[in-house]
Structures are given as structure tokens and as C-alpha cells.
Amino acid sequence: MSKQxxxxxxxxxxxxxxxxRGYSATTVDEIVKLAGVAKGSFYHAFQSxxxxxxxxxxxxxxxGWALVSNGPYVExxxxxxxxxxxxxxxxxxxxxxxxxxxxxxxxSIEVAHSYPEVIQRIDELFDEFEDxxxxxxxxxxxxxxxxxITGKALSIHFLAVIEGSIITAKSHLNPSYLQQGIAHFKHxxxxxxxxDKAM
Amino acid sequence: MSKQxxxxxxxxxxxxxxxxRGYSATTVDEIVKLAGVAKGSFYHAFQSxxxxxxxxxxxxxxxGWALVSNGPYVExxxxxxxxxxxxxxxxxxxxxxxxxxxxxxxxSIEVAHSYPEVIQRIDELFDEFEDxxxxxxxxxxxxxxxxxITGKALSIHFLAVIEGSIITAKSHLNPSYLQQGIAHFKHxxxxxxxxDKAM
DNA sequence: TTGACTAGACCGACCAGTCGGTTTATAGTT
DNA sequence: AACTATAAACCGACTGGTCGGTCTAGTCAA
Numbered sequence: 001m002s003k004q005x006x007x008x009x010x011x012x013x014x015x016x017x018x019x020x021r022g023y024s025a026t027t028v029d030e031i032v033k034l035a036g037v038a039k040g041s042f043y044h045a046f047q048s049x050x051x052x053x054x055x056x057x058x059x060x061x062x063x064g065w066a067l068v069s070n071g072p073y074v075e076x077x078x079x080x081x082x083x084x085x086x087x088x089x090x091x092x093x094x095x096x097x098x099x100x101x102x103x104x105x106x107x108s109i110e111v112a113h114s115y116p117e118v119i120q121r122i123d124e125l126f127d128e129f130e131d132x133x134x135x136x137x138x139x140x141x142x143x144x145x146x147x148x149i150t151g152k153a154l155s156i157h158f159l160a161v162i163e164g165s166i167i168t169a170k171s172h173l174n175p176s177y178l179q180q181g182i183a184h185f186k187h188x189x190x191x192x193x194x195x196d197k198a199m
Numbered sequence: 200m201s202k203q204x205x206x207x208x209x210x211x212x213x214x215x216x217x218x219x220r221g222y223s224a225t226t227v228d229e230i231v232k233l234a235g236v237a238k239g240s241f242y243h244a245f246q247s248x249x250x251x252x253x254x255x256x257x258x259x260x261x262x263g264w265a266l267v268s269n270g271p272y273v274e275x276x277x278x279x280x281x282x283x284x285x286x287x288x289x290x291x292x293x294x295x296x297x298x299x300x301x302x303x304x305x306x307s308i309e310v311a312h313s314y315p316e317v318i319q320r321i322d323e324l325f326d327e328f329e330d331x332x333x334x335x336x337x338x339x340x341x342x343x344x345x346x347x348i349t350g351k352a353l354s355i356h357f358l359a360v361i362e363g364s365i366i367t368a369k370s371h372l373n374p375s376y377l378q379q380g381i382a383h384f385k386h387x388x389x390x391x392x393x394x395d396k397a398m
Numbered sequence: 399t400t401g402a403c404t405a406g407a408c409c410g411a412c413c414a415g416t417c418g419g420t421t422t423a424t425a426g427t428t
Numbered sequence: 429a430a431c432t433a434t435a436a437a438c439c440g441a442c443t444g445g446t447c448g449g450t451c452t453a454g455t456c457a458a
Binding site: 399400401402403404405406407408409410411412413414415416417418419420421422423424425426427428 | 429430431432433434435436437438439440441442443444445446447448449450451452453454455456457458
């Protein structure tokens, strides 16, 4: 807890602040204050604010996937049931995972043309996340013989639903819209996979 | 063209810059430079950058809805067909409408706790847009006797799909993801309304 | 004693916002 | 039509403060 390095404390603080405020609106002084670290330590660990942002993004994606890559759904053999249980698992965890936003989404919006290295890393990190999702969704589509929608394309859409629902939840100051958005995606998946439900 | 007031030129410039860069990363100097207007004129028209942002958001929502409120779909009598034609219309227009992002989405992410007046206005403007969407989606749901999903809830989800797809398109530097995201929503709507399609 | 790390005062560039003044548009008077 | 009066629109150099980033002086473990 208190043993973590200044570097990690800075990354944690940056993730927290940039998730809710974005990149530009988050100042280095705020980060070091929240991290409880001096500015010298910041610039010893990172060459620039931009380099910190990239490190924070990488750490965020890694930790984020670690939190959802092991759930009850992994025990399910049937690929369709497993995919649906996975989406349900994400829905259940969403309020905790993205309570104040998503770092990748928050940063991506404002760096498109100004910081090419950052947006390129975001591109790669989202791609990793989508591949992880696709590894769960693709077998379900294959089991139903669906070929006109790829697991990757559906994963990108799932990601869009999550990011977009974070925006509606934030804008309307109503966290439940996040869970509801994911529930709609789950419903879409059920209809796609033609799962019978008690009506 | 050249007859528009300094105020409107500032609003146009602010919409353009804040859509792609967000609120904090857009400076007043950049805005007045793009608008071809002096800084004094800016502060003659607006009391602050924040007041400009609110004016730009209001103008954006108004113009945005005006661009989609009149399409071929309005001629269709059947509510189900009209709703689907509307979503198709949005899909067709999406690349033009949100080529560089959505101002409301871009600004909403970074103002949650720092600028309560701005986020409150975004809340209201999104709500207006959702009500406009709901006026088209609700009759389709009613025509199919669907009561467990309200038109408003589906509209919020539609908005989330749009905003989220803007993020995936921006992050992956691939504009077609926006159109693809909306196509998924259209597919979801077709399945919900149980529309028969040639397979 | 050396080298990784911490500390915070300090720097110049840049930020939002100000201010005194000029130009332009409108309206009334003759 | 010509002149004056008034108000609003517009202008850009300027200001106080904040930004990301630097620098020198330490601390401490091996």
C-alpha cells in the first residue's frame, strides 16, 4: 500500500484524475499532489506528461482486463451460454469498473490530432481489449453458424456500447444508464444468437 | 456568409475546435484566430469561455436535430418501417454529421465535476435529442405491443451507440466504425421489432 | 562514496480575461 | 441630404496567474 513506488503512485493518481477530467484539464501539479509525491519525482520517473499518459493508459488496460478475465463465465462449456454469461458479468461489474468514466475513452476524445503517439497507443490498447472480447464472442457466433457478423466487429460494437453508455450516464448524472446500455447489448446478443427466453 | 456577426463566427469556430479537441484543450486565442475576430470581440459577446461553451452546445443541438428531422422517413406511415428508415437515414448521414466527433460528447466527458452549469445544459440538450428520437421509436414499439422497453430508454441507448461509435471510430482512426455501430443498432431494432428480412 | 531517488523553488511560455479606445450602425433634427 | 448624438460592435495590447517542465540541493540505502 504505502510501499508502492512514486512512479506507480503517479500512475494511479493520473488514472483517477484523467478518467474524470480528461488529459488537458488534468495538471501535473494536481497529479503530484494527489499522489503525495514531489514534482522532481514525477520528472525523474517520466520525461513528460505525455509519456505518463501512455504509461497510465497501458497500466489501465492491463488492470482492466485482469478484473474481468476471470469470472464465473469461464467455467461454462457451451460457447453461447458462456458469451452471454460474460456480458452479464460485465454488466454486473460495470458500475465498479467505470464509475467515473473510462480512461481510454476520456483521453481518446481530445488527443485525436494533437498527440499522435497517444492516440496510436489508444488504438492498440482498444484493439487488444477487442481481441480479448472477440475470443469469447466469436465461438458463440460460430456455434450458431453466423458468418455475416464477425466476433471482432461485434466486439468493437460492444466496446462502443460501453463507452457510449459511460457518456450518457455521465451526462445525465445517472450511473444506471451504463448498466442499462450493456443490458441492451446483452439483449441484442440474445436475439442474434436466437436464445429462447421465458417471455 | 461574410455577413455573420462576430458572435456567430466565434460559436462556429468553437464548435469546430471543441468537437475535435474538447473544452480545456481549446484555447480562446485559437477560437478567435479561427473565427477571424479580435479577443475583445469575444468578451464583448460572451462573459466567459464557459458561457461561450453553453451557447455553442445549444446551437449545436439545434442545428444537429434540424439536419435529421426532415428526411424521407417522414413520409412513411407504418411506424415500424418509419423507425427503421429513420435509423437508416441517421446511418447514411452519420459520416457527415459526426465526421470529427460530437460536441456534446466531447465536452461532456471532461466537465462532469468541474463545470456544473455546462454539464446540466448538456443533460438537458441530450434529453431534448432523446425525446425527439423517442417520438419516432415509441410508435414502432407500441405497434408491436412491446411494453418492457420504452421508446425513451431505447433512444438513450441509440444515443449511447452513436457516441460510443464516435469514440471507436476516432480511436481506431477508422470513420467507418461509426456507420457500422449504427448498423448494429438498426439490426437490434429489426430483431426487436421482429422484422422479416431476406436472409 | 556513489547513484537512484526525493524535494520544492524556480522558469519562460501560454492561459483566460481586461481595458481604453475606434469603428460602424441607427435615429433624430434641421 | 447633411449633421449630430448615442449606442452597440469591434479591436488588440496588456495583465495576473497557471501551465508543463527544469534545476540545484539534498536523502538514503548498499
